[in-house]
Amino acid sequence: MLMHAHLAGDPQAFNELIRRHRTLLRVVALRVLENHHDADDAVQDSLIRAFRSAHTYSGRSSVGAxxxxxVENTARTAARSRSRDQNRVVQIDGTQLAEAEQVGGDPAVIVANRERIASALAQIPLQWRRTFVxxxxxxxxxxxxxxxxxxxxxxxxSRINRANAARAKQRAQKTSAAPGTI
Incomplete structure (x- = not known):
């Protein structure tokens, strides 16, 4: 009934739909994104999409469904986008870390170490890596x-300390595996 009222031009009908379903929609987004701010953004984007595409609602399921x-589709898209962005950031950050750790070093050595450092960062658990970065x-x-x-x-x-410890352990393993290299 509220969807029909909205489509008929009632300005308050969609607001009432939002009021009735917002909490559940936020729970759905939070389950997918595991972050309150991202979930709120996904719900907001979803409600705008629903408002704009209300004419496509066929009535085969409940308005809540x-x-x-x-919301679930929007949240999944946001999660995929966030994952791609994080992978991109790790590659860039590996390069930045190589340059930061070897200021004044030979550029050829810096370039040679970039892949190794990016790989080392990738081996640190994601939560620690995000915080470290x-x-x-x-x-x-x-x-x-x-x-x-x-x-x-x-x-x-705690995460910074654990990431530093993991990096130190990785460096120690590399040094012991290849004597005479830094």
Whole structure:
């Protein structure tokens, strides 16, 4: 009934649909994206899409099911996009890390080490890597990284320490595996 009222031009009908379904839609988005801010964005984008494409609602399912499908598809698209962006960032950050660790070094050596460093970063667990990249590569403070990741500042400190320990272990393994190399 509310969808028919909306299509007939009732300006409050869609608002009532939102009011009735918003909490469930947010739960659906949160389940897919695992981040409150991203879930809120996905719900907002989905509601705009639903508003604009309300004329395509066929009535074969409930309006709630139709809205949940839109939110789930939007959230999945956002998750895929975020995953691609994170993979792209790791490659760039590996290059930045190589340059940062070897300031004044021979450019040929820096280029040779870029792939090794990117590979080393990729071996650090994702949560630690994200935190490490934000703080050590992108220069965010611990407080800023905590806000971006929506975690306590103590968790940021812990992840940085664990990432540093993992990197040190990797360097030690490389050094022991290839004596005479740095």
């Amino acid at each position: 139709w809205l949940r499908t839109i 934000l703080v050590k590569i992108n220069g965010l403070s611990y407080a800023e990284a905590a806000e971006v990741l929506d975690i306590p500042i103590g968790t940021v400190r």
